[in-house]
Amino acid sequence: MMQHVLGLLIRPDKEWRQIRGEGLSSGHPYLTHTLLLAAIPAVSAFIGTTQVGWRPVSGAPVLLTPSSAAGLSLLSYLALLLGVAAVGAFVHWMARTYDATPTLAQCIAFATYTATPLFIGGLAALYPHLWLGLLTLIAAVSYTVVLLYVGSPTFMDIAPDEGFLFSSSVLAVGLVVLVAIMAVAVTLWGLGWGLGLGPMPAG
Numbered sequence: 406m407m408q409h410v411l412g413l414l415i416r417p418d419k420e421w422r423q424i425r426g427e428g429l430s431s432g433h434p435y436l437t438h439t440l441l442l443a444a445i446p447a448v449s450a451f452i453g454t455t456q457v458g459w460r461p462v463s464g465a466p467v468l469l470t471p472s473s474a475a476g477l478s479l480l481s482y483l484a485l486l487l488g489v490a491a492v493g494a495f496v497h498w499m500a501r502t503y504d505a506t507p508t509l510a511q512c513i514a515f516a517t518y519t520a521t522p523l524f525i526g527g528l529a530a531l532y533p534h535l536w537l538g539l540l541t542l543i544a545a546v547s548y549t550v551v552l553l554y555v556g557s558p559t560f561m562d563i564a565p566d567e568g569f570l571f572s573s574s575v576l577a578v579g580l581v582v583l584v585a586i587m588a589v590a591v592t593l594w595g596l597g598w599g600l601g602l603g604p605m606p607a608g
Contacts, residue, residue: 409423409424409438409518410442410521410525413518413521413552414521414522414525414548417551417552417555417556418555418559421552421555421556421559421560422559424518424560425559425560425562438514438517438518439486439489439513439514439517440486442517442520442521442524442525443482443485443486443489443524444482445524445525445527445528446481446482446485446523446524446526446527446530447478447479447481447482447485447527448478449527449528449529449530449531450474450477450478450481450527450530450533451471451474451475451478452530452531453530453531453532453533454468454469454474454530454533455468455469455470455471455474456468457531457532457533458533459533480589481589481590484586484589484590485524485586488582488583488585488586489513489516489517489520490513490516491582492516492520492575492578492579492582493509493512493513493514493515493516493517494509494512494513495575495578496512496515496516496575497509497512497513499571499574499575500512500561503561503563503567503571504563505561505562505563507560507561515556515560515561516579518552518556519549519552519553519556519579520549521549521552522544522545522546522548522549522552523545523546523549523583525545526541526542526544526545529541546583549579550576553572553575553576553579554568554569554572557569557571557572557575558571
């Protein structure tokens with residue numbers, strides 16, 4: 406798994422061909438890659454909000470209690486898993502339009518590998534600061550788009566011009582899902598401060 410993570414970040418074209426050549430089957434890539442990588446943002450957010458404290462643009466940092474942070478991290482983790490599954494399901498549906506025949510598990514794996522920069526970017530939550538999070542998100546989304554456009558023709562075994570159209574469709578849906586996940590995350594973590602789930606000043 407880790408060799409694919411590093412490969413996609415360093416040499417995406419070659420790595421996509423290798424992933425395709427492995428002939429992904431069953432749910433193994435989803436269980437190993439998605440479940441572990443999706444935990445990076447959730448665990449990082451838990452550590453950052455309980456040990457470092459959320460740092461707004463101005464004002465003192467604020468900490469969450471471990472109990473409230475754990476619940477919010479779990480819900481955020483589940484939202485990430487559902488988001489990847491939703492994009493994978495759309496990829497599976499779209500593939501039939503292009504006469505491609507990947508399985509649903511392969512499509513979920515494709516969505517997972519494409520979202521690798523977003524998962525890795527979750528490490529920024531170790532130091533929860535507005536501008537750091539925003540800049541990291543922009544960089545992660547940008548490279549995710551690169552992986553999508555580079556990987557679609559290879560992974561789906563379709564022509565490059567069809568791959569461009571395919572990638573554009575997936576990108577549109579992926580952005581909608583990303584915005585939805587961000588909205589859920591902001592709402593959930595906002596509850597930690599707004600509804601008395603346990604925020605306390607950092608000491």
